[in-house]
Amino acid sequence: xxxxxLKLTWKRKSRNLMLSLEILLAxxxxxxxxxxxxxxxxxxxxxxxxDGKDGWSVxxxxxxxxxDSIPADIYDTLRRGLLALPQVREVGFAAYPVYTNSNWxxxxxxxxxxxxxxxxxxxxxxxVAAALGxxxxxxxxxxxxxxxxAVQPVxxxxxxxxxxxxxxxxLGRQFxxxxxxxxxxxxxxxIVDTFRNKHPLMVPGNFVMTRFAPHxxxxxxxxxxxxxxxxxxxxxxxxxxxxxxxxxxDWSYTIAPLAAMRASQMKEQLIPLxxxxxxxxxxxxxxxFGLFGVLWQNTTRRIPEIGLRxxxxxxxxxxxxxxxxxxxxxxxxxxxxxxxxxxQLPLTGALGSFLGWRLxxxxxxxxxxxxxxxxxxxxLYPGWRASRLTPAQALHHE
Amino acid sequence: xLRNYLLTAWKVFMxxxxxxxxxxxxxxxxxxxxxxISALLETAFYPSGVEGKSExxxxxxxxxxxxxxxxxxxxxxxxxxxxxxxxxxxxxxERVSAITVPSEVSAYQGDRVSQLQLRRVDADYWKILDFExxxxxLPNEDDERNGRLVAVINASTARQLxxxxxxxxxxxxxxxxxxxxxAFQVIGVVADALHVNAFAxxxxxxxxxxxxxxxxxxxxxxxxxxxAHDRADLPRIQREVxxxxxxxxxxxxxxxxxxxxxxDSKLDVFARALLDNQSNADSGAGTLLTMIxxxxxxxxxxxxxxxxNLNTGRILERSSEIGVRKAFGATNLQLATQLVVENVLxxxxxxxxGLACTRLVLWWLEASQLxxxxxxxxxxxxxxxxxxxxxxxxxxxGLIPAWKMSRLDPVHALKGTA
Numbered sequence: 053x054x055x056x057x058l059k060l061t062w063k064r065k066s067r068n069l070m071l072s073l074e075i076l077l078a079x080x081x082x083x084x085x086x087x088x089x090x091x092x093x094x095x096x097x098x099x100x101x102x103d104g105k106d107g108w109s110v111x112x113x114x115x116x117x118x119x120d121s122i123p124a125d126i127y128d129t130l131r132r133g134l135l136a137l138p139q140v141r142e143v144g145f146a147a148y149p150v151y152t153n154s155n156w157x158x159x160x161x162x163x164x165x166x167x168x169x170x171x172x173x174x175x176x177x178x179x180v181a182a183a184l185g186x187x188x189x190x191x192x193x194x195x196x197x198x199x200x201x202a203v204q205p206v207x208x209x210x211x212x213x214x215x216x217x218x219x220x221x222x223l224g225r226q227f228x229x230x231x232x233x234x235x236x237x238x239x240x241x242x243i244v245d246t247f248r249n250k251h252p253l254m255v256p257g258n259f260v261m262t263r264f265a266p267h268x269x270x271x272x273x274x275x276x277x278x279x280x281x282x283x284x285x286x287x288x289x290x291x292x293x294x295x296x297x298x299x300x301x302d303w304s305y306t307i308a309p310l311a312a313m314r315a316s317q318m319k320e321q322l323i324p325l326x327x328x329x330x331x332x333x334x335x336x337x338x339x340x341f342g343l344f345g346v347l348w349q350n351t352t353r354r355i356p357e358i359g360l361r362x363x364x365x366x367x368x369x370x371x372x373x374x375x376x377x378x379x380x381x382x383x384x385x386x387x388x389x390x391x392x393x394x395x396q397l398p399l400t401g402a403l404g405s406f407l408g409w410r411l412x413x414x415x416x417x418x419x420x421x422x423x424x425x426x427x428x429x430x431x432l433y434p435g436w437r438a439s440r441l442t443p444a445q446a447l448h449h450e
Numbered sequence: 451x452l453r454n455y456l457l458t459a460w461k462v463f464m465x466x467x468x469x470x471x472x473x474x475x476x477x478x479x480x481x482x483x484x485x486x487i488s489a490l491l492e493t494a495f496y497p498s499g500v501e502g503k504s505e506x507x508x509x510x511x512x513x514x515x516x517x518x519x520x521x522x523x524x525x526x527x528x529x530x531x532x533x534x535x536x537x538x539x540x541x542x543x544e545r546v547s548a549i550t551v552p553s554e555v556s557a558y559q560g561d562r563v564s565q566l567q568l569r570r571v572d573a574d575y576w577k578i579l580d581f582e583x584x585x586x587x588l589p590n591e592d593d594e595r596n597g598r599l600v601a602v603i604n605a606s607t608a609r610q611l612x613x614x615x616x617x618x619x620x621x622x623x624x625x626x627x628x629x630x631x632x633a634f635q636v637i638g639v640v641a642d643a644l645h646v647n648a649f650a651x652x653x654x655x656x657x658x659x660x661x662x663x664x665x666x667x668x669x670x671x672x673x674x675x676x677x678a679h680d681r682a683d684l685p686r687i688q689r690e691v692x693x694x695x696x697x698x699x700x701x702x703x704x705x706x707x708x709x710x711x712x713x714d715s716k717l718d719v720f721a722r723a724l725l726d727n728q729s730n731a732d733s734g735a736g737t738l739l740t741m742i743x744x745x746x747x748x749x750x751x752x753x754x755x756x757x758x759n760l761n762t763g764r765i766l767e768r769s770s771e772i773g774v775r776k777a778f779g780a781t782n783l784q785l786a787t788q789l790v791v792e793n794v795l796x797x798x799x800x801x802x803x804g805l806a807c808t809r810l811v812l813w814w815l816e817a818s819q820l821x822x823x824x825x826x827x828x829x830x831x832x833x834x835x836x837x838x839x840x841x842x843x844x845x846x847x848g849l850i851p852a853w854k855m856s857r858l859d860p861v862h863a864l865k866g867t868a
Contacts, residue, residue: 067762070850074755081752113553287561297631302661304630306554334483335752338476342756345472349763 057378061385068382071346075386075423078339082422083394085332087407087415088325092253094411101209101247101259102150103185106141106284107310109149110276110296114303124266126300130276131179133299139288142279144179145264149275150249151313160260162216163227169215171258174249175273178263183277191223191242194263198241205263207242212258238262251317255405336426343379343430351375351438358438359446368439375435376428383427387420452791459792462768470796473760477800478807480753480843484746485808485836486815491742492835493826495717500579500643506681507578508688508713509647510537510674513698514728515706522705525728527551529667530656533674536694540676543687547574547675552650557611558628564610568629569650570658578677579648585620586638589655593637597657601627601634604642606823607651632658642823646719647675649823668701676713688713692731750843757847761793765855772855773864782856789855793848794841801840805833 061068114122131143148154156175159168180186181193188207198205203226213222226239247259264273280288289307296305351358358371397403398412407415463470497504513532516523533548540546552567576588584605593600608614608622615621619639626633634654643649656664664670676691678684691713698709710729714722718733725734765772772785805828812826 070755070759070762074752074759077752077755285561286563289556289563290558290561293556293558293631301631304555304660307556331483331749334479338479338753338756341472341476342759345469346759346763349469349760349767353763353766 057374057381061378061381067350071343072382072386072389074339074342075383075427076390078336078426079387079390079419079423080394081332081335082419083390083415085325085328086418086422087411088328090411090414090418091406092321092325095253095255098248098256099246100252101186101244104150104310104314105185106280106282107184108278108280108292109151109308109310109313110278110292111149111306112274112276112303113306114274122272124272127177127266129299130296133295134276134278134292137291137295139281139284139291140278141281142179142183144181144183144277145177145273146180146275146277147175147264147271147273148249149277149313150184151251151310151317153250153317155249158229158260160216160227160229162218163225164217164220169212169258171212171215171260172249173260173262174247175264175271176261177273180261180277183279185279186244186247188242189245191240193242198263199265200268203237203239205241206238207244207261208240209244209247209256209259211246211256212260213240213243215258251314251321253318253321336422340426340430343427344434347375347379347431347434348437351434355438355441355446358441359443359448362441362443362446372435372439375438376431379427379431380424383423387423391416455788455791456795458788459795462764462792463796466764466767469760469764473757473796474800474803476753476756476760477797477840477843478804480750481797481801481804481836481840482807482811484749484839485804485832486811487746488835488839489808489812489826489828489832492829492832494645494720496831497645497716498827498829499825500581500641500648501645501716502580503578503677504716506684507675507677508684508691508715509719510676510691510711510713511719511723512673512728513669513695513709513711515700515709516729517705518707523729524669524706526669528672528674528711529670530664530672531666532668532698533672534665536698537674537676537691540687540690540694542679542683542690543676544679545574545578545675545677547578547677548572548656548672549575549647549675550656550671551673553671555629555652557652559611566607566629566651567649568652568654570654570656572656574677575653575675578675581643581648582641584639584641586623586636588638588640589653594655594657598655599632599634599658600637600655601629601658602638602640602653603627603636604640604651604823606642608636608639627652630660632660634658642825644821644823644825646716647673684715746839747842750846754843754847757793757843758850761789761847761851762854765789765851765858768855769858769862770864772858773860773862776858776860777864786852786856789852790845790848793851794844797840797844797847798837801837804840805836808836 127145130145134140134143147156155172157170158173159170161167162169176194178194178196178198181188186193189210191207193207194205208216208222216222216227217225222240223243224240226237228235228237244259244261246256247261248254248256249259264271266272278292286309292307293305296303361371362368394416395412398407398409510528510533512525513528514523514525530548533546538546538548549571550569552569555566555568557564557566573589573591573594576590581588581602586602588602589600603611603622605616605619608619609616611627612622612625622636622639624636626635628634629652634652664672676687678687691711695709695711698711700706700709712718712722712731712733714733715735717735717738721735721738722728722733725738727734775785809828812828815821816824816826
């Protein structure tokens with residue numbers, strides 16, 4: 053039976069060529085969207101490295117580009133002033149807020165392999181881990197005891213630890229970094245599992261946190277991270293703003309709860325996916341129309357053939373099955389060809405970590421299901437129509 | 451001859467109403483997507499309304515400084531000082547305005563907190579852009595000089611802050627709103643506007659900055675608008691700005707020895723930002739348009755293939771008609787032309803229907819507020835482009851079926867066994 057169907061399909065190859073090309077293209081589009089969506093879902097389920105529960109973020113707008121105009125003791129004043137509010141539980145200072153697209157890059161030289169390791173880094177004060185709710189997997193976070201120490205403490209994420217000290221335990225190791233002719237010694241005091249600062253769909257990468265110490269260096273940060281009492285209403289923002297202006301009234305402050313920042317980042321990240329999905333939905337609708345039309349025409353042209361088959365004993369169900377099976381066969385051929393082309397992507401690693409084998413198989417599964425479903429739906433009615441004809445009608449059809 | 455084609459086309463379309471409907475639906479769907487995109491792009495690149503003078507003004511968004519060996523570079527927005535010292539003294543232009551890009555601020559009203567986009571602008575801004583004033587007045591040089599805490603808000607913000615009735619925004623004039631610890635008095639309400647330079651919820655004079663620090667900044671959060679007397683002056687102004695950039699001295703001339711900035715048209719601004727062309731005089735506008743055009747053609751590929759399949763089916767149905775015409779001496783070219791003409795006609799009809807649907811989709815987009823303050827008009831340019839798209843689409847999808855049709859053998863065609 054299958055051989056017979058294959059022969060029938062092959063006999064009409066020139067017509068079927070265009071049809072399978074169309075199915076192939078549709079498959080590729082569905083595959084692209086499915087891979088994108090599944091990858092996003094995969095990333096979304098990975099841990100962020102902090103929970104940000106009841107967290108708020110304050111950005112100080114100084115209106116001045118020079119760091120040396122900010123006094124070093126303002127951070128203590130700010131911390132004390134903020135902790136004086138009963139709703140404020142923890143206060144930390146960081147170079148940039150989480151749930152924004154800011155990032156800082158730097159390069160460290162691995163003392164073990166000598167290779168340069170690129171990493172994202174964040175300068176953060178002692179209070180940041182508690183304010184953001186960051187679990188420290190091993191070791192510890194920065195404390196006041198690090199103040200004035202000869203070696204500067206750093207916290208690595210697991211990827212960075214593996215990149216700097218492959219095969220060895222990074223905790224407690226020291227290394228040096230030379231920047232602008234100055235050499236400083238750093239020591240790994242803690243390791244976190246991961247840290248993804250931008251948004252839940254961020255691709256995890258190397259991450260290093262260095263200790264912010266205003267009295268020891270020229271660096272000045274402009275972001276305050278707060279942890280508030282659970283259930284603090286949004287209207288607390290006005291109180292917070294008033295308190296901050298009591299401390300420095302020539303600065304202005306941009307205040308936002310982390311939950312709101314996370315929501316707006318997610319919305320922004322999902323825009324491309326939703327636009328693509330809408331366009332893909334349009335395309336699939338079109339493909340469905342087209343397939344339906346072509347199948348209808350095909351069955352109409354083949355009515356005499358169908359009549360002949362009915363006359364020599366084929367049942368209505370047989371015809372029905374034949375029409376649907378032929379269409380599924382054609383779709384299978386197109387899908388197989390598309391998969392041969394698409395499998396080059398993970399094989400050559402053209403998309404790097406974006407498209408791994410697991411994602412490829414999942415996306416291929418989803419898109420195969422979608423295309424089969426589409427083919428099935430489009431061939432149901434034409435098949436039913438063809439199978440309903442009585443042999444006499446069909447043979448006389450002109 | 452054409453009349454004959456039209457008649458035949460009509461007869462064929464009406465004979466198989468379902469297929470004509472499916473064909474039309476495919477065409478309309480494709481063209482609606484393409485026309486919505488082109489209408490949005492047209493509004494962004496060649497705006498009318500509030501930024502209607504766009505063809506007469508240029509904007510400077512961004513300033514790039516790099517060291518001699520290009521080891522360190524930075525791209526930021528300009529500071530007020532840079533605009534004041536280098537751009538404002540420029541000769542032969544009507545106005546130069548310094549504006550900040552919108553920044554998110556919180557407005558406090560009792561227990562309520564609203565997030566607003568605040569833009570600080572000088573008095574010239576209001577003369578370069580044509581805002582539609584709904585109530586009150588716009589800030590002038592006097593407000594600027596005296597540092598009055600006044601603000602203009604748009605209609606949506608008036609509704610949000612003061613719950614004014616949609617038709618009576620005047621109720622917001624004279625009210626005060628506390629933003630970042632400053633109490634602003636609302637002096638005017640303007641209509642909502644989206645465009646690059648116009649977008650904001652609230653506008654305040656530059657002199658309302660809490661401190662005058664901004665006046666000493668070389669880099670900051672400012673952009674400049676340069677209004678020319680005549681659009682023919684624009685190339686000269688662009689050259690002049692490029693020349694001024696070579697005389698620019700940063701606050702740290704040892705690290706950043708070379709600075710560039712460019713006066714850009716709307717299209718250039720988008721191209722520069724999207725293609726990251728901050729250091730070349732050429733913004734890459736040509737590349738951007740080519741990319742958009744190619745993208746549209748690629749998008750058309752699948753729908754065109756779809757239409758090819760549908761049309762191929764249709765010509766086989768018409769094989770006896772084709773056989774007769776061939777037997778009476780019609781050339782392959784004539785037959786192919788006929789089919790292409792039919793297909794293009796169908797596509798143009800689809801284009802017209804698509805245009806109507808595009809209008810509906812755009813209305814829905816505007817009402818849904820997916821893009822805040824969006825207002826898109828379908829003007830003759832968009833209409834023309836839509837019809838061009840329909841024509842290209844018709845050609846693209848008509849050629850293969852036409853070639854197949856012309857190759858039919860008349861004997862087989864006449865028998866209907868092709």
